[in-house]
Amino acid sequence: MDERYRLIESLDAEYVLQTFNRLPVAFVRGEGTCLWDTAGREYLDLVSGLGVTVLGHCHPAVTEAVCGQAARLVHTTNLYYVEPQARLARLLVKNSFPGRCFFANSGAEANEGALKLARKYHYLKGRPRGKVVCLEGAFHGRTLATLSATGQPAKREPFKPVMPGFEHVPLEDPGALRDAVDDETAAVMLELIQGESGVRPVSAEVVEAAREACDRTGALLIIDEVQTGLGRTGKLFAFQHYGVIPDVMTLAKGIANGVPTAAFIVATQYADALSPGDHGSTFGGGFLACSAALATVQTVIDDGLPEKAGTLGGMLLERLRSMTEGVGLVKGVRGRGLMLAVQLERDVSWQAVKGCLERGVLVNNVTPDAVRLLPPLIVEEEELVRGAQVLVDVLEGLDE
Ligand SMILES: Cc1ncc(COP(=O)(O)O)c(C=O)c1O
Known part of the structure; x- marks a missing residue:
């Protein structure tokens, strides 16, 4: 290990709260699908900061937007009008459904705001409702309300009491969902592909049952596209795969x-x-963030990246399935677009991720027994094939 890495690691060990299981690498530069570490070694990034850098690292359109905005104006607060915020709201609404936007700083915060809105809506109707129906396995964030919505009991356990009123129904049971939603339900909240529980697609029947149950009872349908949004699944937003808004x-x-x-x-x-x-945020909807988002969303649309993600993802899914056919350790491959997971028979995803890292490819151990791929949407077919080959070689090496 080089000197710079050793310093970073030791500072982290001494001064940073140890809430992450970090891999033994520190990146110092990125471009497109590539990252370089402190020793100058190059890596193929098939994680994109957990589904974040959809345009790859340091995309020129975003760099230009951020640098230009940073030189003009960074912050004034929401006490005043913010031009890129207004323009971004129009771009998002025109490409999703008629409505209005609120801007925040993280997925958990966006979900908190959505839950507050649902409560306030029922309050104004004269009948406050406290119940929220979610799916088992769901992940909606780590604040207290979003942790309460998260359908993974182990994550909630140490922080009890969580917020009351959150009910979780099985992932694949439209009937249970329909039964759980009643006149006390403020909202149904769900992901369309559960990312953090291992890339688990939610069936059309469940999504349709959620829509019907909300229409029947007046509950609001909140779709969490924090991970599926912006082209990753083959459409700009994953809800566009379903006949449900x-x-x-x-x-x-x-x-x-x-x-x-x-x-x-x-x-x-x-x-x-x-x-x-009723709601607010000091930083939410700021100049820098909204300029970066305007450049990102516009580029994703202009470059046809959702369609590309759909095509490349379909190819990768099929290829991974055929490449892993004879690998005993692999149980299956699932997902949609460029959001895929390889399900393993044993809890060795950490070893798989480390093995790939050593061979210069980044993949993610989303659960102890599943490896997740979230490549940037600008990835080339050749890079996916190369990355898949490395992953399969590593999995073969772990096969008993
Ligand atoms: C579906 C979903 N919702 C919410 C969140 C929380 O987002 P953040 O970490 O930005 O708060 C995540 C993060 O992984 C997510 O995948």
Whole structure:
């Protein structure tokens, strides 16, 4: 290990709260699909900062937008109008569904805002509702409300009591979802592909049941597109694969190519539920973040990246399936677009990720027994094939 890496590692060990299981590498430069570490070694990045750098590292359009904006104006607060915020809101609404946007700084914060909006809507109707129905396995964030919405009991356990009112139904049971939603339900919140629980697609039947149950009871349908949003699944937003339109959609990760930004879009009929004083954010919707997001979203659309993600992802899924056919350790490959996971028979995803790292390819151990691929949407077919070959070689090496 080089001197610079050793210094970073020792500073982290001494001064940083140890909340992450870090891999033994520190990156200092990036371009497109490539990252370089402290020793100058090059890596193929098939993780893109957990689905964030959709345009690859340091995309010129984003760099130009950020640098130009940083030189003009960085912060004034939401006490005043913010031009890139207004323009970004129009771009997002025109490409999703008629409504309005609120801007935040992280996925959890966008989800918090969406939950507050649902409560306020029912409060204004004269019948406050406290219940929120979510799916088992879901991940919606780590703040107290979003942790309560997260359907992974082990993550909630040490922080109890979590917020009351959150109910979780099985991932693949439209009937249970329909039964759980009643006149006390403020909202149903779901991802369309559960990212953090291992890339688990939610069936069309469950999504349709959620829409029907919300229409029947007046609950709001909140779709969390923090991970699936912005082209990753083959459409700009994953809900566009279904004949279902959300009442609220939350976004973060990919929308500003790495500059911390999040948003929720609320359908016009619910948009008056929050009024001045109900919700806010000092940094949310700032000049830098919104300029970066405008450049990112526009480039994703102009370059046809959602379609590209759909085509390349389909190819990669098939290829990984055929390449791993004879590998006993591999149980299956699943996902949609450039959001894929290789399911393993044993808890060795950490070893697999380390093995790939040693061979210059970044993949992610999303669960102990699954390896996730979230490549940037600008990736080339040849790079995916090369990365897949490295992953399969490593998995073969771990096969007993
Ligand atoms: C679906 C989903 N929702 C919410 C979040 C939380 O986002 P953040 O880490 O930006 O708070 C994540 C993060 O992985 C996510 O995948």
